[in-house]
Amino acid sequence: GAVVSQHPSRVICKSGTSVKIECRSLDFQATTMFWYRQFPKQSLMLMATSNEGSKATYEQGVEKDKFLINHASLTLSTLTVTSAHPEDSSFYICRAIKAGTDTQYFGPGTRLTVL
């Protein structure tokens, strides 16, 4: 079946550095991908909607200059956390919509720890 992968699955970085997280649809094209973050014991919070070939749409309160999203192809969206701080530590999850359908798949998530 269709699978969405995320890389890396875990990353630890120093405060002030940038981290790139990839979300890939492995056997289908995804015109739309969503990025969420999840805090421990809490819900998934939508950060932004990523559409292939266009700028991402960010949710209120999400800093677009801090969380850079690029959806350069129909199978890949990237989230870059710039100048990371400890409060950016979280679980980041992507969700991909299969092109031309209402079928959706979540990635397994990326655990980011900023020291």
Add this chain to the structure above:
Amino acid sequence: AQSVTQPDIHITVSEGASLELRCNYSYGATPYLFWYVQSPGQGLQLLLKYFSGDTLVQGIKGFEAEFKRSQSSFNLRKPSVHWSDAAEYFCAVGESGNEKLTFGTGTRLTIIP
């Protein structure tokens, strides 16, 4: 604004017993409702969804959910749980079929022998 409430943070059920996980939503129009399961290290998997029609929805792994508009609820049920059902369960409401989703805080299910 839409919102989802899952009042039970953690539920423990004996293997073979029945299960009901509660979900209440707030939404202005007819909602699109979803239940997802999240196992450690894995992505969220869609169990079932409701858009319209029959208010009792059948999903995968023997789960079902009933949409009750009068109670703004979409509770998830399973007649007999298996140890492999232990996971985190999320209820979600959408503005449309596959656009933005608002998630509840989740219910962690523990299965005891």
